[in-house]
Amino acid sequence: MDRYGDMFKRLNADNAGAFVPFVTVGDPCIETSEKIICQLIESGADAxxxxxxxxxxxADGPTIQAASIRARESKVTTAQCFELLGRVRQKYPQIPIGLLLYSNLVMSAGIEAFYKRASEAGVDSILIADVPLREAKPFLAAAEHSGINQILIAPPNASDETMALIGEHSSGYTYLLGRAGVTGAETAAEIPAAELVDKLSQYQCAPPLLGFGISKPEQVKAAIDAGAAGAISGSATVNIIAQNLDDTRTMLAQLDTFVSAMKAATQKD
Structure with missing residues (x-):
């Protein structure tokens, strides 16, 4: 099943882009995390x-670092995360689910074993933040073997050589960095020029989703106006969790408002 392909076809038919929120599984605990993830989907997240x-x-700023700390303080394990993802997949069979993580988590389990476990949980894609393209061969092989999309990063200053490699190996979508540095809603995305998106298209890269610094509906609209297929928002989403740790009901209500507004901004003129 090509959930990303199906998503982009549906969105193209609707004349819209994708809105993709990021959260850390297990933040602030497994039980609340499952409610959060389901709320994101119910509120209109495309993936x-x-x-x-x-x-x-x-690669993360203080907001997402804090999310990892909260989950680890709750003794959340990778096995519990995969169990949660399996439940989400059963409940929502069509939505694309991607993991954005670090190589040590993969390598400590064994690359092939990790990708196999992710596939069994219903994961569609894996992006490994600290593996450059020139070192991605074993991960690309494991992804192909397990039927998972290996997501590749396109930096704002990517060379033609890098673009060509992304075009050769990308699937699912391409993670287009809105700026250099670490994640964070505090620093606005530098929306890429249309020519950068055009270059991704020229090299037949998977559809670009803009990430890093996306926190407002107008930034989502600007990304799509620049030719991106959609936008990813992490720190702004996680901030809502952090600000409502003692009130899950309010947290979920604010996530609903946020996702609905960000999704509304994906509609093309």
């Missing part, structure tokens, strides 16, 4: 990008 708790998330 999910999910992190697994990790001790040293070097």
């Amino acid at each position: 999910l990008e999910l992190g697994l708790p990790y001790s040293d998330p070097i």
Whole structure:
């Protein structure tokens, strides 16, 4: 099943882009995390990008680092995360589910074993934040063997050589960085020029989703106006969780409002 392909076909027919929220599985605990993930879907998320708790998330700013800390303090394990994802997949069979994580989590389990477990849980894609394209061969092989899309990152200053490699190996979608640095809603995305998106198309890369610094509906609209297929928002989503740790009902209500507004901004003129 090509859930990303089906999603992009549906969105093209609707003249819309994709909105993809990110949260860390297990934040702040397994029970609440499952409610959060289901709420994101019910509120209109087109796909999910999910992190697994990790001790040293070097590509993340303080907001998402704190999410990992909360999950680890709740003694959340990778096995519990996969069990949760399996339940979400059963409940929502069509939505694309992606993991964004770090290589140590994969390698400690064994690359093939990790990808197999992810596939069994219903995961559609894996993006490994700390593996450059030139070192991705074993991960690409495991992804192909397990039927998972290996998501590749296109930085704002990507060379033609990098673009060509992304075009050769990308599937699912391409993670287009809105700016350099670490994740965070505090620093606005530098929306890519249309020519960068055009270059991704020229090299037949998978559809680009813009990430890093996306926190407002107008940024989603600007990303889509620039030619991106959609936008990913992480820190802004996780901030809502962090601000409502003592009130799950309010947390879910605010997530609903946020996702609904971000999704509404994906409609093309």
